[in-house]
Amino acid sequence: MDFKEYQKNTKKTAIYPNNMEGGFYYPALGLAGEVGELLNKIKKIARDKKTPDLEDIKGEIGDVLWYLSQLSNEFGIDLEQVATENIKKLESRQKRGVLSGNGDNR
Numbered sequence: 255m256d257f258k259e260y261q262k263n264t265k266k267t268a269i270y271p272n273n274m275e276g277g278f279y280y281p282a283l284g285l286a287g288e289v290g291e292l293l294n295k296i297k298k299i300a301r302d303k304k305t306p307d308l309e310d311i312k313g314e315i316g317d318v319l320w321y322l323s324q325l326s327n328e329f330g331i332d333l334e335q336v337a338t339e340n341i342k343k344l345e346s347r348q349k350r351g352v353l354s355g356n357g358d359n360r
């Protein structure tokens with residue numbers, strides 16, 4: 255499945271409450287929540303010095319991806335294009351030797 259297909263599928267499974275103005279608030283808040291869940295699991299790996307449960311981590315990454323996809327849908331942004339442009343940006347920085355620098359516009 256590519257990002258275009260994935261993005262269509264997240265739209266099919268998106269059910270939001272209708273008491274918030276702007277369709278992007280719900281997925282934005284959901285994204286923050288799921289990132290928190292992922293980081294909490296990573297925190298517990300460090301705290302308990304245990305072997306990561308990769309299925310658990312994969313599940314949380316999937317939840318993060320779902321909300322990212324839906325946030326993109328709400329803004330009318332093509333996730334496939336985001337992924338492509340992001341890699342191009344990073345490759346360009348790498349070629350120019352500024353991958354590890356600071357600032358958004360390098």
Ligand SMILES: [Mg+2]
Binds near residue numbers: 291314
């Ligand atoms: Mg989750």
